[in-house]
Structures are given as structure tokens and as C-alpha cells.
Amino acid sequence: MDERIREHAEVLVEWSARVDPGDDVVLSVGEGAHDLAVAVAERLGDRGANVVTTYSSSEVTRAYLRAHEGGFESDPDYERALYERADVVLALKGTNNTAGAADVPADRRQAYSRARQGIREARLDTDWVSTQHPTRAMAQQAGMSYEAYREFVYDATLRDWASLADEMARLKDVFDHGNEVRIVRESPNATTDLSMSIEGRTAVNSAASVAYDSHNLPSGEVFTAPHATEGEVTFDVPMTVNGSQVRDVRLVFEDGVVTDYEAARGESVIGDVLDTDDGAKRLGELGVGMNRGIDRITDNILFDEKMGGTVHLALGRAYDACLPEGEAGNDSAVHVDLITDLRENGRLLVDDEPVLVNGKFRWEDGFEA
């Protein structure tokens, strides 16, 4: 076995999920994640945890959903009982075909998802962590060879997380004490100059561990919930939104609300998102990527939004963790991340003080305010 797979399992079980002896663990194995499952099972045995292994396959799900007439039973008791009693859920993603369920009608998928809300909430109540085993299908989606993609995934995943958590704590501290964030970028074709308030909001240090309320491995971002957004922003990083490609999305905000938009590609997709509900026209998240192991876009939001030196903004739902106790943030049925790259000619300022300039943070070598 590739030693990196064992290291991946170690980070997942020890750093991310903090599995204790006697923990009841559900190990969800993606159809292409067998090798990682073997390594994780070894680590769980070593920890003295219990394990139930489930199987996740887009082909199996597709076959079931297409054949079903659509009246799904709400939260079947046997499955709910499993997750309600579990301490930890480890989801090892790793598909063999990213389009494996592309021909399931959207309403069938949505009906299934709605019927499973209780099960989903029971899963989210555990110390759950989702991670990605590199498969050939994921390499293909990234436009990369399998070997290069594995290098990429392990560079992103096998970090010194404790050290990164310390660095991210600096940015969290700046955000927690700041009132206004401004993002500026000069480029020949598009201007970005956006300001937003973060007053009274709490940033999350997303350090890929349940101990930090962070449930994805890899992670590596600091995010908060902005409001009162003003100005314009262009997202120059290509993305897939709801299955469609979008490029160079430009949004104009007035008084916190999107008043104008355009895109070089996928403009109607963005229009549909904005039309979902009132909350979809406001920002729910400002996130700053700080994972230096991620140095390229691979069309996988789990990785892309964590890329060191990029900033992402999400239209729609805000995370409760960023809000004062009892206060509701922006509410919406959607949460759509869009990314802008500040590594060239870009700046992020907090209360007019430069924090991130041309991809370098204030505390890094090479920072030039």
C-alpha cells in the first residue's frame, strides 16, 4: 500500500475525527475508496473503535432512484437508529465516474433528499468528517494524470494541521476584532472593489478537525458571515455550479443585495441561483483559502475554495457558527461558492489595514503592503 494512504487514514482518524476507544464509527466507503477504507479500518482497529462499514456508489444510488416511483418513506427507522447511536461518521469519497448519477431526474433526487432530513441531521450530530480518496475519475475531472492528481490530493491533505491551525488563528483573530473587510483587485477587464461588514460576527478556523467545528479533510480556510455588502466583484476562477460551468461571474451589490450580474459563461445559471429566494441575493459567507498544498484549480469545490491566497464568497445561507448566539444569519435554500484569486494584483483589507496582498498574508515572508 502507498504509504500516503496510511498517512491519510492517520490524519483522518487522529487529527480530524479524534476517534476514541469504544467510539461507534460508521465508515462510508465510496465505490473507488477501497484502499483508503483498508487503511482507515486498520487505524480504527488500533484505536479500539467499533466500525460499521457502509457502501456509497453513485451507480447503486442511480439504479435505486430511477427504479423507485418516488414516494419515499420518511427517515426509515432502521437507518435513523444507526446514525442516532453513532459517535463518528467517516465518509471516504471516491467516485469512479463523476457523472455516474447524471440521469437521475432532479425531482426524484430532491424527493429522496427531503425524505431523509432526519437521517441527515442525525449524521450531522455526530463527529462526522468527509474526505476524498484520489480516483482516476477525480483526476480526469481535474484534467490531470492519476499520478499527478494523487500528488495533488496528498499535498493538500497531508499538512502539518496543527501548525496551519495556528496560522489560521491569526486571521480569525483579525476578523474577530475587525469591522469591515474590503477586497480589491485590479485587472485589465474587470474591477473588484467590494466592502462588507463583519461587525459582531465570529470567524471559524476551519482546520480539518471536529475540534475546530471543521468537517472536511482537507480544509484550510477561515470563514465568517458578512453583511451590508457594497461594490462590485469579479470571480475569475472557473467553477461548476449545479452541474454547469460558469466563468467570470460579476456581481454588483448595493445595500447588501445583488442589483446586477453578468457572466462570460453560465450567466443563466447564476440568474437561477439569484432567483431562488431573497437570501440567495445576499452573501452568506466570506472565506479565505489558506491551504498552501492546494496550488491549482481542479474543479472540486472541496479543494478549490481552500487554495492559499484565494477568497470565496457564497451567495445564500450563512453558517450559525459565525453568528452571535441566538441570532439568525442570512437564510436561503442555496449556498453557492464563487472564488476570486488574489494572488496577482489582489488585496484584502480589514478596517483599511492590508492583511492579504498578492497572495501573501501580513505575517508571511514576501508580504508587501
Add this chain to the structure above:
Amino acid sequence: MDERIREHAEVLVEWSARVDPGDDVVLSVGEGAHDLAVAVAERLGDRGANVVTTYSSSEVTRAYLRAHEGGFESDPDYERALYERADVVLALKGTNNTAGAADVPADRRQAYSRARQGIREARLDTDWVSTQHPTRAMAQQAGMSYEAYREFVYDATLRDWASLADEMARLKDVFDHGNEVRIVRESPNATTDLSMSIEGRTAVNSAASVAYDSHNLPSGEVFTAPHATEGEVTFDVPMTVNGSQVRDVRLVFEDGVVTDYEAARGESVIGDVLDTDDGAKRLGELGVGMNRGIDRITDNILFDEKMGGTVHLALGRAYDACLPEGEAGNDSAVHVDLITDLRENGRLLVDDEPVLVNGKFRWEDGFEA
């Protein structure tokens, strides 16, 4: 998809497990059984059943068991809750390496198994069915090409089960009304002449369906629980017992108990079995294979013992279903099947009337008493 895989799924869900709309189904997917899982999921969706998909892999189990220090928690509540609430468990076996867990210490495996007795009983309380997806590893164990092995498995599995159940009902009727079974075979090197009582015992028509108390697909045997065995028998079909090959096992019975034994190969393995406990020296089962789709030995007891025209006898534990209500049959920690081929120079008689001669039953063309 090979259309036979869809037919296999249909037989499993409709004939074997009798899945009803709304049933809570646990679908256990062997590491090499993905394609069958897709077909079964489609059929379960069509039936309107609920499904939880689990993953079964000898490599995952091996890694967990070897790393664990061995003090296993008894019946973890979350897993027990899943099976206690399930209606149906479908186990799709299909390993990629029949020796995949060969280096797990036996005591570790036994300790794990002992700790899971409650979970095992909960599974056995469901309408469970175990079946076999043909893999290259299974083909290799059978000494067959992958294509020929698939032919073999589907010939054995895709039967007209209702018709076979009717035929097997005839033999069950003979056994249920009979008192003494005698098995005779002349061969140059070994004599078989064994008699046993089946008085008061009930035969099981094992027709690969929960409706017949039969939980393996394929099946195709009629079995009962004999006693008062007398005489000698040679098992000429090569077998693997507890991981070791045995050949030409010869047993001598007096007053129901084995008094002498020898084997051309694996004699010590048989000795160990006989030494397990008192019940291991007595027969727990007499079974008659009636599946004409199985025409060769593939070193897989699930198939071998069902081969039409063969008879198997098991040392050890008897099945309750064969015994009068409330009566205990032969009890033992083991149940080891051994097979003798009656297709040449062999006869099975019930109360001195020939029932099976040279592999043909009384009601078949070509039967010659």
C-alpha cells in the same frame, strides 16, 4: 450490464427474499459484487423497499482485526439497532481474494465472532438471503476461466425454482414418511454402506427462498436430521475443511457414533473436527443435492453440496427445523459437511425402496432400480 446479473437480482429479490414494498432492507455488498449490487438496488427501488447499503471486504476486516488488541465490545448498540429493525438482509458475496484474511489469527477472529452473537442473531431473525456474485477470485478457486465460471454460477442460480421446489417436495414427502435411509456405493477401493434412522424427523425442502426456510441462493437440496447411524461411508468428493484440503475421508459409525476414521489427505483435520465435542462424532444432517445446474465441484460448499445426484452428511449440529417441536437434536460447536457422489454405482434407499440410483431419482427418466 450482463442480462444474467439482472435476472440474478430478480430471483434474489422476488423468489428468494420476497421483498415487499416498504421493507427495510440491508444490502451487504461484497468487495467484488458491485455489479450485482447495482442490479439489486434497481429491483429494490422498483419494489418500493428502503435500502441501507453496507460493504463487506475481507481486506477491510483483516486490517481491522489485526490492528485491534482483541477486547471487542459486545454487540455495539448502533449496529444491533440496524439489524433488529431490518426486515431483510441480502448478502451479496463476491470476494476478490479467497485468502484475503488468511493471516488473521484464529483466536482474534473467534473473539470478534463471539462478541457479535446478538448482532448475528438479529440478522438471522430477518428474512435474510446469502448469494454469490461470480468474481475472478472465485473462478480461480474453482480452477475455471472467468467466463466458464460465470456460466456455471448462473446455471446454478437462474433455475425454475418453483418447478424444482415441486420436485424436491417429492423427496421431502418420501423422507417425512420414511423411517430408515440407507446409502450404498460400490467402488474398487472403498465400500459405502451406511444406514440411519429418520423416524420422527421432518425434511426441509431447501428451495432458495425464505418461504421455504431456505436462505441461500442457489440452493436445491432436501435435508433432514438423521440419528442411530450404523456402517461405513467414504466421501469421494474433494473438500476444503477449515482451510485445509481433505480427500477420501472414511468414517465408521457404531450406534450413531464415529468409532474409526481415515483420510487419504487431511486426516488430522478430520481428527480435530471429531475431537471438538461429543456431538461432533455424530451426524447432524443428511442432505441430498437436487440442483441439476450444478454439474461440477468448485470447492465452494454453497454449490458443491447442492449438486444433483450427490449426498452430503454433516458431522455436528442439527437444524431445529428437522426436529419435532421442542426436541433437541444433535448439538455441537461444529457443522462440517462431507460429500459423496452417487452418480456412479450409488444408491439411496428409504425403507429398502430405491429412491436415488446412479444419480437418478425415482421420478426421473432413466431411473433403473
